[in-house]
Amino acid sequence: MERPFLIAGPCAAESKEQLLSTAQLLFETVEQKKFHIHCFRAGVWKPRSNPKSFSGVGEKAFPWLQEIEKRFGFTVCVEVATPEHVACCEKYGIKTVWIGSRTSVNPFMVEELAQSVEGKDFTVMVKNPITPDLALWRGSIERFLEKGVSKVMAIHRGVPDSHENLLRNAPVWEIPVELKVSLPDIPLLCDISHIAGNKEYLRQIAQISLDLSFDGLMIETHIHPEQALSDARQQITPDELYKLLSELHFKQIPSSPVEKMLRKERNMIEHIDTQISRLLQRRWEAIDRIGVIKKENSIPIVDAKQFGKIKELYMHPFVDDPLSQEFIKQYLELLHQNSIQRQKRDE
Numbered sequence: 001m002e003r004p005f006l007i008a009g010p011c012a013a014e015s016k017e018q019l020l021s022t023a024q025l026l027f028e029t030v031e032q033k034k035f036h037i038h039c040f041r042a043g044v045w046k047p048r049s050n051p052k053s054f055s056g057v058g059e060k061a062f063p064w065l066q067e068i069e070k071r072f073g074f075t076v077c078v079e080v081a082t083p084e085h086v087a088c089c090e091k092y093g094i095k096t097v098w099i100g101s102r103t104s105v106n107p108f109m110v111e112e113l114a115q116s117v118e119g120k121d122f123t124v125m126v127k128n129p130i131t132p133d134l135a136l137w138r139g140s141i142e143r144f145l146e147k148g149v150s151k152v153m154a155i156h157r158g159v160p161d162s163h164e165n166l167l168r169n170a171p172v173w174e175i176p177v178e179l180k181v182s183l184p185d186i187p188l189l190c191d192i193s194h195i196a197g198n199k200e201y202l203r204q205i206a207q208i209s210l211d212l213s214f215d216g217l218m219i220e221t222h223i224h225p226e227q228a229l230s231d232a233r234q235q236i237t238p239d240e241l242y243k244l245l246s247e248l249h250f251k252q253i254p255s256s257p258v259e260k261m262l263r264k265e266r267n268m269i270e271h272i273d274t275q276i277s278r279l280l281q282r283r284w285e286a287i288d289r290i291g292v293i294k295k296e297n298s299i300p301i302v303d304a305k306q307f308g309k310i311k312e313l314y315m316h317p318f319v320d321d322p323l324s325q326e327f328i329k330q331y332l333e334l335l336h337q338n339s340i341q342r343q344k345r346d347e
């Protein structure tokens with residue numbers, strides 16, 4: 001398979017105009033310039049948490065997608081969640097589909113879907129299930145392989161994380177890496193949009209996945225991301241996609257194994273530091289809000305009990321590690337002094 005395998009296109013098909021103009025710009029700014037787009041994506045049936053949210057235009061989008069195939073030569077792919085969806089794709093000659101994370105979690109549905117594509121020459125891309133369960137993901141992929149589907153790929157989209165996190169879905173990189181070890185012949189793509197949840201983090205997630213030897217990327221692309229009916233914050237314009245792709249290192253620049261290892265770890269550190277700096281920003285915002293509440297209610301700024309609680313929170317994971325403990329102690333002191341200064345500033 002040609003690397004990197006690129007999938008681009010909007011989260012959802014919204015209108016003929018939106019779909020065709022996105023495809024046209026992708027063709028002109030990305031495909032014709034430098035990067036081959038292997039698949040144009042568009043969700044036609046959208047699995048939304050809130051029943052009142054935009055849930056896709058359904059079958060109406062297929063003639064638009066056919067036009068995109070004809071005009072720009074893109075292979076089109078859509079999400080399918082039921083055998084009826086598969087039948088609809090067949091009706092319009094669309095033979096590349098992905099199984100979403102809310103479907104790949106359910107062995108009954110996956111089995112039904114596998115039966116519905118049996119013997120029909122579909123390319124099936126299976127996203128990791130919404131729960132962090134490698135065996136379940138592998139099992140969903142194997143259900144298609146067992147039915148003789150020869151073109152099967154895996155897409156990693158992270159897993160929901162109950163902890164307050166800057167990313168929409170936690171990458172848990174060990175899961176796709178393990179999948180690749182156990183199914184080395186299945187191409188592995190990274191859906192950076194659904195991991196990031198915000199276009200600000202796309203580049204770093206993409207680079208980490210490429211450094212981990214992923215075979216390609218899925219990137220949600222919209223002609224006017226700010227007007228998107230779903231996932232507006234994580235979508236980028238075709239121009240932004242071109243810029244993003246231009247900034248990525250796709251091939252390992254010939255270098256020693258040591259240099260490669262270092263680059264991989266440094267990318268990871270860069271990513272972690274971005275997260276820490278954004279989290280600190282959020283922390284300061286909360287500190288400022290607390291400052292206002294204290295001021296309005298004449299509550300003293302320093303609360304020793306509260307500081308003790310936070311100290312415990314930080315120290316807990318490092319009970320057996322004196323070096324880390326010493327760092328945390330100094331760090332907390334700084335953090336605490338800084339909070340006091342911020343709140344005093346507003347007095």
Ligand code: PEP
Nearest residue numbers: 043100101102127157194
């Ligand atoms: C999508 O790709 O638009 C989508 C709904 O993905 P996921 O199943 O990963 O949430």
Ligand code: MN
Nearest residue numbers: 011220230231
């Ligand atoms: Mn989406």
